[in-house]
Amino acid sequence: MSEPQVFAKLLRNCSKNHLLGQGVQVHGAIVKMGFGHDLMLNNDLVDMYGKCGMMEVACDVFDRMLERNVVSWTALMCGHLQNGNARESLSLFSKMGYAEVEPNEFTLSTNLKASGILGIAENGMQIHGVCAKSSFEWMPVVGNSIIDMYSKCGRISDAARMFSIMPVRNVISWNSMIAGYNIEGNGEKALLLFQKMQKNGEVPDEYTYTSMLKACSCLGAVGEGTQLHASLITRGIPYSAQTTVTGALVDLYVKCRHLFEARRVFNQIRQKNVISWSALILGYAQEGNLPEAMYLFRQLRESRYQVDGFALSSLIGVFADFALVEQGKQMHAYTIKIPSGLDISVVNSVLDMYLKCGLTDEAEILFREMEARNVISWTVMITGYGKHGLGKEAVRLFNEMQLDRIEPDGVTYLAVLSACSHSGLIEESQEYFSRFCDSQQSKIKVEHYACMVDLLGRAGRLKEAKDLIQKMPLKPTAGIWQTLLSACRMHGDLDMGREVGEILLRLDGNNPVNYVMLSNLYADSRYWKDSERIRHMVKMKGLKKEAGRSWVEIDKEVHYFYNGDGTHPLTEKIHEVLKEMEKRMKEEIGYVHKVNFSLHDVDEESKEDSLRVHSEKLAIGLALVSGGLKEGERLIRIFKNLRVCGDCHTFIKNLTKVLKIVFVVRDANRFHRFENGLCSCGDYW
DNA sequence: CTAGGGTTAG
Structure with a gap:
């Protein structure tokens, strides 16, 4: 074997096992032996530094290269993508175009993935167009990435279309499509596709099982989940460290509130991975058993496994939900000390924690200091400001994020609409609402309408609010009627209130809140008898409110x-x-x-x-x-x-x-x- | 030499 080939082999080993120290040594040797300008070796170096999380060095090597081919570009893009910087990958993609280097299937696949992560459908479609022109579209790698991209951008029907016209499908195609249905929260479709997959003679792999377990956990379908668990056991995959299904299995039982079963699975795993740890920690924490959750977290910290961003962000999320400021701050301090503390999801969860604990200033500082902000970072801030009654600030951020070229999604719109509602910014919100209807029709949910009903209702425009409910293309929920009812009470509209109250009791007669609201409305107008009658119904039905x-x-x-x-x-x-x-x-x-x-x-x-x-x-x-x-x-x-x-x-x-x-x-x-x-x-x- | 599927945060 020639010397460059030996170096290449060494570098690939460093890449695979994230051995930065050894990689640096090999790099030194390459330069010393006079191979500093070898194209292939430099490509390997870019890849190695990227895999080891050293993007500055990877860029530096790339910049110093005298010649670059499509592999050099693609390796650098992958580095950015794997280090959480999808945006940079896309900008390199366009630079590569100017440099007149033609993309191959890997380049296209990488940047489709980047578009999916960023949720920028327009970008993804453009790349899809490039694929179609060059007929890379029909390569499974590319087709799978197209499915993934559309799913992540919330365009599940486009993903399904791609899936149906693919000339060659592999197991990943099926998995991507199933994962797409999961993203959409459509567990039933995922189950159906799984059946179809088996009918077509495709053999499910670990990833298929992982996705299917997730579908079951979303549906709360313990029965189906247990069946999957059983067939995993017969195939002998579930309890080894290499698989990712173990985490999904623990997660399934956690989400279905079978914590005992979750613990049993966890204990059986011979070599536990971080995913199963995180799932179990989250399970205990969400049950309110923080001591057990923290005990497990300490064990994880002391184990030979790296605490990763998933574990951190979910645990911090629990501190946020319980508004545990001190624990949250301590965890924030801990995240600063470890590499995965820089993960965007971790920083986002810290932001959310500070806002939910009322520390707006800390959140603001952290937000400004973040090196990369995604749509969730912005949404967290907008929600936080909205809940603090800082509607103007929320609107300012909403506009600023678009200048930053981050596309607001359904949750962002919900955040800004509710911020407007709380601050009485009627015109702004009507403009945003119609913009959202025009641009992302498929993502619009009852909650968005409820926000508008709240806003109109507070402003006393009850008739318009009611019309909106009756004309909307979605089925009205009890919640949206409740919103209208409280507006009726706020403005003392007894007639409409009575009408809405009746609808509510028919729709959701077991919720004491509905009775209390209606009873209060009557009491406000001094209809004591009606008020008392409604309250009596609560007693008769034996309904109980949550204790304050x-x-x-x-x-x-x-x-x-x-x-x-x-x-x-x-x-x-x-x-x-x-x-x-x-x-x-x-x-x-x-x-x-x-x-x-x-x-x-x-x-x-x-x-x-x-x-x-x-x-x-x-x-x-x-x-x-x-x-x-x-x-x-x-x-x-x-x-x-x-x-x-x-x-x-x-x-x-x-x-x-x-x-x-x-x-x-x-x-x-x-x-x-x-x-x-x-x-x-x-x-x- | 480069790649695709899974767990997290709003």
């Missing part, structure tokens, strides 16, 4: 309160401080606690509860008592599982006048930032 619960984090410990809760050791002190606050508010600003607010308002709390003390007030009391306010800090964070009650809302607003403290309350719907007697929601929530 608030919590506050003090010195890394979370304290929970129910309404009228007297179990906390500091209860007496809490009541004292709350009384003292009422007194100060009365003396200093003349605020008098309004009793009548809660007389017939049973929106969140029952009458009995309101005579005692709401959970959010207790949590505030504890924060004040136990010095939850550290030196130099003037912000207290309270969390509540339901919506904050109107009475407490007024109380907190006035409290900020007397105490010069900022309160951030995260309730089921949104954030309220109280400062100087005002709330970020503008008293509309």
Whole structure:
């Protein structure tokens, strides 16, 4: 074997096993032996540095090359793609065109994938066009990538068309199509295609099983999932480390809430991989069993496996959901120390965590510092701003992202519409809504209409709101009628309210919320008998609301309160401080606690509860008592599982006048930032 | 020499 061939072989080994140190040594030897300008070796070097995550060096090698062929270009593109920079791959693709180098099937496949990741259908279609012209379209590699691209861009029918006209299909074609249905959330179609695949004599591989397990977990179909599990066992694949199905298997049982079974599978895996670890950790965390989740996470950290971006982002997502600021911050600090902490999904989850915990400034700084932002990064920020009542900021970001050439998707539109709704930006949202209808008709969901109904309803344009529901091309859900009903109450429209209420009770008669809303509407107009009749129905049906619960984090410990809760050791002190606050508010600003607010308002709390003390007030009391306010800090964070009650809302607003403290309350719907007697929601929530 | 399918975040 000649020397260059030996070097090539060494480099390929480094690529495969991510051996950067050895790769650098080989690079040195290549230069020393005078092969520094060998085209093939340089191609291998670009590939090796890319695989080892050293894109700067890969680019440097590429730039210094005296001649470059299609492989050089493609290797660099793949490097960018594998390091999470799909955009750079696409820009290289067009540069390659200017350099008059013709793409081959690998180049096309790589950039189709890049377009899919970015979700830019236009770009993908353009590349599809190139494939069609050069008849690369009929090569399975390319065709499969086209299916993948269309699926990821939400154009499942285009993907299906490609699949149906492919002259040669391999197992990956079937897998890609099944994965496409999964992305769309269409588990039934995935199951059907799986059957068809077996009828056609195609043998499913691990990837097929992985996708199918995922389809089952989406459908919550434990039965079908268990069958797949069984056939995996007969084929002898499930418990070895090389396969990815193990993770999907754990995930299936986790999602179907069969945690015991998930643990059993996990324990049987001889060499556990990161995917199965993450799935199980997430399972425990979502059940609220954080100690077990954290214990497993520590074990993962100490194991020989690398904690990857998937594990991190999902765990941070749990901290966000539980609004656990301290744990979240600690995890953020940890992510900075490891390479996968730079994964865009990890940074996105940290952003979301900060916003959900009410730390907008931290989120803003992190967002600006990010080296690459994708559609999710922007959407997280827009949602966060919207929930903080910063509608103008949300709109500004929405426009800015498009200048950054990031295409908003259905979730982004939902975020900006709801931000507009909360800030009363009617014209803006109507413009965005129609733009969305025009450009992404297929992605429009009931939620988008619900946003518009909310917006119109709040503005008192009830008739228009109702028309919109009745004319929309989708089946109205109970939720959208609820939105309209609360608008009816807001504007005291009894006639329409009664009509909507009847529709709701027919549609969703087992949800106590519907009865409470209707009952309140009657009570507002002093139709006490009707109000009482509706409330009686709730009792007769034995329907129960979720109990109101608030919590506050003090010195890394979370304290929970129910309404009228007297179990906390500091209860007496809490009541004292709350009384003292009422007194100060009365003396200093003349605020008098309004009793009548809660007389017939049973929106969140029952009458009995309101005579005692709401959970959010207790949590505030504890924060004040136990010095939850550290030196130099003037912000207290309270969390509540339901919506904050109107009475407490007024109380907190006035409290900020007397105490010069900022309160951030995260309730089921949104954030309220109280400062100087005002709330970020503008008293509309 | 370059490549395609799976787990995560809104």
